[in-house]
Amino acid sequence: MTVPFEHYLNIRQAASPSLRGDGGRLAFLTDITGTAQLWTLDGPMQWPEQLTFFDDRLMFASYHPERDRVAFGKDEGGDERQLIYWVDGDGGPAERLSPTDAKHLWGGWSPDGMMCAWAHNGRNGRDFDIYVYDLESDEERRILEVDGFNYVAEWMPQSEGLVVGRAASNVDNHLWHVDLESGDRTHLTPHDGDAIYQQPTPLPDGSGLYLLSNEDRDVTNLARYDFEDEQLEFVDDHDWNREELALSDDGRWLVVVTNEEGYSTTEIRDRENGETQHLGELDEAIVGGVQFQSDTSNLALTVSAADDTTDVYTVDASSGEMTRWTRSSTAGVPRESLIQPDLVSYESVDDLEIPAFYYRPLDAEDEDDLPVIVDIHGGPESQHRPTLRATTQYYLQQGFAVFAPNVRGSAGYGQAYMELDDVHNRMDSVADIRAGRDWLVEEGGADPDRIGLIGASYGGFMVLSSMVTYPDLWAAGVDIVGIASFVTFLENTSEYRRHLREAEYGSLDEDREFLEEISPLNHVEDIAAPLMVIHGENDPRVPVGEARQVVEAVREQGLPVESLIYEDEGHGLAKRTNRLDAYPQVADFFEKHLG
Numbered sequence: 001m002t003v004p005f006e007h008y009l010n011i012r013q014a015a016s017p018s019l020r021g022d023g024g025r026l027a028f029l030t031d032i033t034g035t036a037q038l039w040t041l042d043g044p045m046q047w048p049e050q051l052t053f054f055d056d057r058l059m060f061a062s063y064h065p066e067r068d069r070v071a072f073g074k075d076e077g078g079d080e081r082q083l084i085y086w087v088d089g090d091g092g093p094a095e096r097l098s099p100t101d102a103k104h105l106w107g108g109w110s111p112d113g114m115m116c117a118w119a120h121n122g123r124n125g126r127d128f129d130i131y132v133y134d135l136e137s138d139e140e141r142r143i144l145e146v147d148g149f150n151y152v153a154e155w156m157p158q159s160e161g162l163v164v165g166r167a168a169s170n171v172d173n174h175l176w177h178v179d180l181e182s183g184d185r186t187h188l189t190p191h192d193g194d195a196i197y198q199q200p201t202p203l204p205d206g207s208g209l210y211l212l213s214n215e216d217r218d219v220t221n222l223a224r225y226d227f228e229d230e231q232l233e234f235v236d237d238h239d240w241n242r243e244e245l246a247l248s249d250d251g252r253w254l255v256v257v258t259n260e261e262g263y264s265t266t267e268i269r270d271r272e273n274g275e276t277q278h279l280g281e282l283d284e285a286i287v288g289g290v291q292f293q294s295d296t297s298n299l300a301l302t303v304s305a306a307d308d309t310t311d312v313y314t315v316d317a318s319s320g321e322m323t324r325w326t327r328s329s330t331a332g333v334p335r336e337s338l339i340q341p342d343l344v345s346y347e348s349v350d351d352l353e354i355p356a357f358y359y360r361p362l363d364a365e366d367e368d369d370l371p372v373i374v375d376i377h378g379g380p381e382s383q384h385r386p387t388l389r390a391t392t393q394y395y396l397q398q399g400f401a402v403f404a405p406n407v408r409g410s411a412g413y414g415q416a417y418m419e420l421d422d423v424h425n426r427m428d429s430v431a432d433i434r435a436g437r438d439w440l441v442e443e444g445g446a447d448p449d450r451i452g453l454i455g456a457s458y459g460g461f462m463v464l465s466s467m468v469t470y471p472d473l474w475a476a477g478v479d480i481v482g483i484a485s486f487v488t489f490l491e492n493t494s495e496y497r498r499h500l501r502e503a504e505y506g507s508l509d510e511d512r513e514f515l516e517e518i519s520p521l522n523h524v525e526d527i528a529a530p531l532m533v534i535h536g537e538n539d540p541r542v543p544v545g546e547a548r549q550v551v552e553a554v555r556e557q558g559l560p561v562e563s564l565i566y567e568d569e570g571h572g573l574a575k576r577t578n579r580l581d582a583y584p585q586v587a588d589f590f591e592k593h594l595g
Contacts, residue, residue, distance in 0.1 A: 010331035017300035078570020107152025169503030253317035307338035346439035378457030407432035464520035476593035484550035536569030
């Protein structure tokens with residue numbers, strides 16, 4: 001039986017879990033109504049209650065530590081200008097907390113429940129200052145005014161201070177301790193070169209904090225910072241990136257999640273007796289959003305897999321017992337039909353080993369001449385991981401294979417690998433796509449005349465660049481919110497992002513000639529395959545002008561190109577109505593040119 005595409009696009013997911021202080025209610029986001037809205041559950045697998053009813057998506061949910069109220073963030077039309085609201089856990093109208101119209105970065109509740117914190121760029125639209133909001137007086141107070149992309153990383157345990165971060169680039173950041181009363185700040189992570197310091201987690205007595213860092217090493221490992229000694233000491237040494245960290249309020253239970261070749265391994269450490277539990281049932285999944293319930297050993301998390309919906313679970317750290325709270329609908333798609341990928345690797349032009357996930361149709365294990373869609377992730381400091389992707393599973397049902405490479409520059413494989421595509425090495429990552437195509441033909445059973453490309457954001461650039469650099473290798477390409485010209489992208493992206501992206505792509509002042517040279521927009525005459533371009537009108541990251549100019553340039557060459565621009569979307573398609581319009585057209589496009 002063939003399941004219509006609309007069913008796949010109606011597969012639900014649940015994420016952003018947050019437990020009420022007494023553990024009796026769970027707040028989370030789910031897209032049952034078409035966009036991610038706030039819902040609650042009073043027990044595992046019970047009927048959920050919807051609390052918000054916006055047309056636009058919500059971006060996080062966070063239960064107040066003592067009150068039955070939930071904070072959430074919301075933008076409009078995908079513009080990413082997130083404002084902060086809260087709503088009663090029993091329902092009712094949502095109230096806006098943040099008084100300033102600006103892009104807000106949520107910083108969490110104070111441990112005593114009297115305040116919350118956030119960063120926003122209301123001062124000049126570029127720099128993010130740090131604020132606390134007093135819930136009793138309804139007043140916002142700026143505690144740190146400083147240039148750059150700053151954010152609240154964590155509250156200190158007695159509510160007397162914050163750990164504040166500043167991103168110098170996507171692979172380099174700093175942490176400070178900021179005293180709320182005096183405004184004094186102490187630099188916790190002075191360093192030379194690039195280093196990451198993430199998920200700072202203070203100890204209950206305030207003597208120090210755990211964090212994840214790759215200072216003086218290639219991967220992020222678990223470390224501890226001591227405030228008295230002002231020293232960072234690594235707790236262990238692991239070959240793969242530690243990526244999630246959580247500590248119970250009493251300091252006994254420490255949860256560490258590690259990204260091993262794209263899958264999660266999850267362990268719970270008992271700091272009293274030194275014992276470690278390994279949650280083996282999660283080894284073929286991706287774990288995220290780990291958060292302890294206040295003053296307990298219970299934690300909430302999300303679990304994702306290629307053959308199961310993204311859903312919310314709780315775990316009792318003392319016993320390792322796991323409870324599923326949500327079971328999102330597959331909208332009539334049989335769960336047994338969902339396909340897990342194979343983890344493969346191939347050599348690129350310089351003998352560098354490139355990891356990839358290869359999804360094959362169920363009946364194609366021994367078949368050759370497969371039509372293949374090469375799916376290129378964005379970032380570039382991101383990683384394809386095997387979660388349930390509705391479009392991928394539909395393509396598989398239709399007989400397409402899907403190949404998802406993690407080319408050089410991807411996250412998850414260490415700092416050195418992530419930096420291999422920086423600035424003047426950009427085109428080496430495009431060569432990795434060519435090498436992946438060669439592997440597909442030689443070893444993956446692909447039909448060399450039926451290989452297409454799809455990618456979003458930076459992945460959209462990779463699609464366009466592959467099409468102009470190796471034009472005869474592709475049967476079709478789909479660019480979603482992609483970069484056509486690095487020069488116009490950097491000139492027009494949100495001002496606060498420009499500095500962060502120049503660290504990766506190159507500077508307009510110093511590298512303009514090179515950026516012009518590698519921009520696909522300047523080589524559209526070399527495109528030989530049909531192209532589809534999809535974009536959101538309100539995209540603040542890759543402005544919609546990138547789509548319009550590449551579509552116009554391709555049309556001027558007399559080449560086939562289709563364009564879909566959505567007026568109520570930003571950097572991607574968040575609304576199900578738009579996905580239901582766009583992705584069936586993408587499927588028809590691939591069927592026409594690869595089928």
